[in-house]
Amino acid sequence: MPQMTDERVRAGLNREEDLSLLNEVSVKTAGVSHLEMCIQCGTCGGSCPAAMDMDHTPRMLFAMLRAGMREEVLRSNTPWICVSCYHCVVRCPQEVHIADVMYTLKGMAIKVKLYSDSTAPHFSQTFVDMVETYGRSFELGLASRHYLKHFPLRLPGIMPMGFGMLTKGRIDVAPRRIKQMKQLKAILSRAKKLELTS
Amino acid sequence: MNKYLLYPGCSMDSSARAYLESLNTILEPLDLQLDEIEDWNCCGATEYLGINLIPAYSLIARNLALATKQMDSVNGTGGTRTVITPCSACYLNLAKADHYMQERPALGAKVNEALSAGGLEYKPGTLDVRHLLDILVYDIGLDAIKRKVTRPLNGLKVVPYMGCMLPRPDYKHRWSDHEHPTELDDLLRALGADVIDYPLTTECCGGHMTQIGPETAFELIRRLIAGAHERGAYLMAAVCPMCQLNIDAYQLETNRFFHTHYHMPILFFTQLMGLAFGREPAELGIGAELVSARNALAHIGVEVPVTQEPATPRKKDEGLPMPRRWTRHEEKEAVK
Ligand code: SF4
Ligand code: SF4
Numbered sequence: 001m002p003q004m005t006d007e008r009v010r011a012g013l014n015r016e017e018d019l020s021l022l023n024e025v026s027v028k029t030a031g032v033s034h035l036e037m038c039i040q041c042g043t044c045g046g047s048c049p050a051a052m053d054m055d056h057t058p059r060m061l062f063a064m065l066r067a068g069m070r071e072e073v074l075r076s077n078t079p080w081i082c083v084s085c086y087h088c089v090v091r092c093p094q095e096v097h098i099a100d101v102m103y104t105l106k107g108m109a110i111k112v113k114l115y116s117d118s119t120a121p122h123f124s125q126t127f128v129d130m131v132e133t134y135g136r137s138f139e140l141g142l143a144s145r146h147y148l149k150h151f152p153l154r155l156p157g158i159m160p161m162g163f164g165m166l167t168k169g170r171i172d173v174a175p176r177r178i179k180q181m182k183q184l185k186a187i188l189s190r191a192k193k194l195e196l197t198s
Numbered sequence: 199m200n201k202y203l204l205y206p207g208c209s210m211d212s213s214a215r216a217y218l219e220s221l222n223t224i225l226e227p228l229d230l231q232l233d234e235i236e237d238w239n240c241c242g243a244t245e246y247l248g249i250n251l252i253p254a255y256s257l258i259a260r261n262l263a264l265a266t267k268q269m270d271s272v273n274g275t276g277g278t279r280t281v282i283t284p285c286s287a288c289y290l291n292l293a294k295a296d297h298y299m300q301e302r303p304a305l306g307a308k309v310n311e312a313l314s315a316g317g318l319e320y321k322p323g324t325l326d327v328r329h330l331l332d333i334l335v336y337d338i339g340l341d342a343i344k345r346k347v348t349r350p351l352n353g354l355k356v357v358p359y360m361g362c363m364l365p366r367p368d369y370k371h372r373w374s375d376h377e378h379p380t381e382l383d384d385l386l387r388a389l390g391a392d393v394i395d396y397p398l399t400t401e402c403c404g405g406h407m408t409q410i411g412p413e414t415a416f417e418l419i420r421r422l423i424a425g426a427h428e429r430g431a432y433l434m435a436a437v438c439p440m441c442q443l444n445i446d447a448y449q450l451e452t453n454r455f456f457h458t459h460y461h462m463p464i465l466f467f468t469q470l471m472g473l474a475f476g477r478e479p480a481e482l483g484i485g486a487e488l489v490s491a492r493n494a495l496a497h498i499g500v501e502v503p504v505t506q507e508p509a510t511p512r513k514k515d516e517g518l519p520m521p522r523r524w525t526r527h528e529e530k531e532a533v534k
Pocket of ligand 2: 044047048049050051058081082083084085086088098102
């Protein structure tokens with residue numbers, strides 16, 4: 001047998017197939033993921049504008065899924081670096097819903113707190129908190145909470161931008177609320193009890 | 199009269215108010231009537247989907263459910279099944295919810311179970327979700343648009359920037375191509391503009407990465423503005439509030455990061471339509487951009503009045519960081 005390169009070992013190609021993780025991800029993904037149909041062609045990674053900053057290309061991540069490498073997959077920064085540009089999605093010969101799989105992996109990583117950098121999960125959570133409170137996003141509240149916590153050093157640098165946005169009337173200083181907040185809350189709290197299981 | 203339901207999205211009355219203001223000026227000339235979905239909520243952008251699936255889709259679907267309540271009574275007559283949105287991220291979310299609720303009936307059922315807690319329901323496939331650009335090009339038509347042009351943008355070198363979430367994944371095959379769609383080129387050309395071929399047109403602006411992984415975002419932004427600059431563009435045309443925000447508001451930070459001095463203004467395509475239809479810059483929110491389009495528009499003899507920077511609400515002059523002076527200084531730097 002030819003020697004395995006490091007990359008192939010990293011992708012779990014030296015392991016027995018274990019489809020339980022892949023199936024779990026597939027079930028939890030919106031739409032029909034086609035994940036099991038990935039042929040490891042690499043078109044996704046080659047199309048990805050953010051691949052240079054990813055721990056694993058999408059292709060590699062899907063090989064790891066197939067090998068059942070739960071912890072390594074959920075710890076990977078790849079889903080967090082994915083900018084949802086859908087380049088890979090329209091080029092994938094197997095129509096794998098790659099960007100949606102990335103969303104699923106983020107949700108799974110958050111649940112078990114397996115991420116190496118908390119910036120992105122906290123940003124998403126802060127955004128969601130605003131929406132769950134007001135029904136609308138609130139950029140100023142979001143930005144100030146987020147930058148103070150994660151990018152205090154960026155603050156002086158973005159001050160002119162923030163100030164420009166403010167003077168040009170491009171930032172609301174108070175949040176806008178929807179009228180039927182009660183209705184939205186009822187919908188979301190029911191939704192939180194539901195999960196895709198099959 | 200062309201009537202549609204409108205899902206404006208959260209940015210339209212804050213960071214992208216110039217988009218809304220300019221959109222409002224082209225409605226009447228094009229005989230367009232937009233009925234805002236009453237009490238619409240945020241679509242969750244790209245954040246909620248990564249946190250919790252069913253709530254994320256329920257949040258989106260509430261808007262679709264509200265829209266169906268209004269669809270038969272749009273403006274009292276006729277009705278419409280078409281919801282339009284000016285934001286590419288909102289567009290994709292709404293279209294995606296509609297599409298996946300059909301593709302995966304189990305998802306549709308769960309979402310409706312959640313909606314029922316608020317007395318709502320959405321039957322996937324009921325509505326057509328479309329982007330503003332799609333409506334203008336395919337419903338109104340380029341000829342009708344051309345007929346309204348009173349101030350052709352001759353000589354205005356512009357790159358059409360479509361962004362990524364509008365032409366992809368394109369569930370309903372609405373665009374001429376996934377990677378190099380030409381609808382925006384065609385529309386700008388109808389306005390008389392000097393449209394530059396821009397192979398980067400559907401590359402990503404960085405999306406939310408300006409907030410969470412700035413270095414990744416800065417590189418994506420740099421590619422876009424460098425690509426426009428190298429091709430001799432005076433400015434870029436955007437079809438999405440998030441694209442405009444990233445390229446406009448984060449251009450200074452990107453320049454600082456790479457030690458570059460780009461000055462590449464980006465306006466909403468509706469602002470350019472308004473100009474071509476003879477409206478004045480001030481009515482179109484021109485001047486609200488942080489990277490000023492004044493010099494770009496001077497090329498075609500359009501004068502943008504110097505924006506009156508409103509006095510700061512706080513007496514900041516003797517206060518700490520004096521950001522105002524920085525802005526001016528940086529702006530000069532960037533022009534060099
Ligand atoms: S492009 Fe599709 S089939 Fe090819 S490696 Fe990526 S996910 Fe797999
Ligand atoms: S959708 Fe994500 S993984 Fe696919 S090409 Fe874009 S950034 Fe890369």
